[in-house]
């Protein structure tokens with residue numbers, strides 16, 4: 001049987017899926033690498049901690065989304081935030097907060113959001 | 119007064135404005151802390167680069183801080199000074215059971231929720247070497263040691279309220295008090311520059327209350343205050359507030375102090391304060 005030729009829309013969708021798949025794969029690799037680095041940097045940080053997706057010092061709600069992360073990884077994320085935005089500084093305006101979140105999570109992916117067990 | 123600005127620049131973008139050896143790369147290796155005099159010609163370039171990168175959904179710098187360095191003489195001749203607390207901790211009072219009446223708060227900016235119970239805190243979380251500290255929500259605390267000395271020296275405009283540990287039946291603690299201001303507040307005058315950051319003055323007033331309670335996210339210049347509002351108290355505060363209601367964060371007034379109180383804090387070597395000259399006009 002002949003393989004049917006995909007319509008331009010189908011091709012586009014397929015290309016989009018492939019790109020998404022690649023992004024997720026890259027993020028998974030990055031997570032594994034960052035976790036390893038964090039565990040080397042904080043060797044005595046066993047266990048897990050809850051992480052607020054929008055940290056409370058940046059104005060995130062206490063009842064906001066949290067993710068259970070390996071303690072060392074949580075410490076590395078906290079450092080990535082606080083180096084960029086000092087603890088106790090007035091919170092950023094909404095647009096800057098968005099950019100800050102994208103910046104930190106593109107370097108430190110949340111495992112649950114890319115289909116990984118922490 | 120010498121003024122500098124500290125920026126937290128993305129290391130991957132720092133080349134756009136800075137030499138490799140400028141500033142300090144922070145431990146993660148991805149952020150560079152750079153301090154420039156505010157009259158450095160590159161400060162205006164920060165604005166351009168920041169705008170360009172933002173349009174591409176990227177950050178040039180995130181955090182910033184303006185530092186004002188005064189001579190002893192400038193500090194001594196000030197009529198009033200801003201008293202900022204750099205020792206910040208959490209959980210805040212609200213998280214430890216302190217109740218606020220949100221019905222008294224402005225529905226637009228969230229300022230003015232009245233505290234209706236004693237302040238409850240996990241006092242183990244208060245920075246132990248500080249005598250003055252604040253929660254993330256700007257609840258001010260003072261060590262009992264310092265409160266006693268303020269009373270001994272006749273410091274006016276302040277009152278000390280009990281702090282309870284977290285938990286329903288917690289007793290007042292001995293080591294700390296909540297610091298409250300009893301003096302009438304001072305108007306912040308329009309000469310005071312406010313905004314989101316030194317490069318973003320919030321021109322569409324997104325962070326200002328139309329009713330005038332909150333005048334912006336941050337004060338960007340020295341404070342200019344209405345002289346006729348000042349009753350001479352050693353501790354006082356601004357009528358208008360800064361910041362934003364967001365999670366546990368609340369809009370808050372700024373604390374002000376007399377040269378007498380400033381002198382006492384210097385003499386007692388009280389640490390972790392952020393002090394600036396304020397102007398009466």
Ligand SMILES: [Zn+2]
Pocket residue numbers: 224225226227228229327328329330331332
């Ligand atoms: Zn308001």
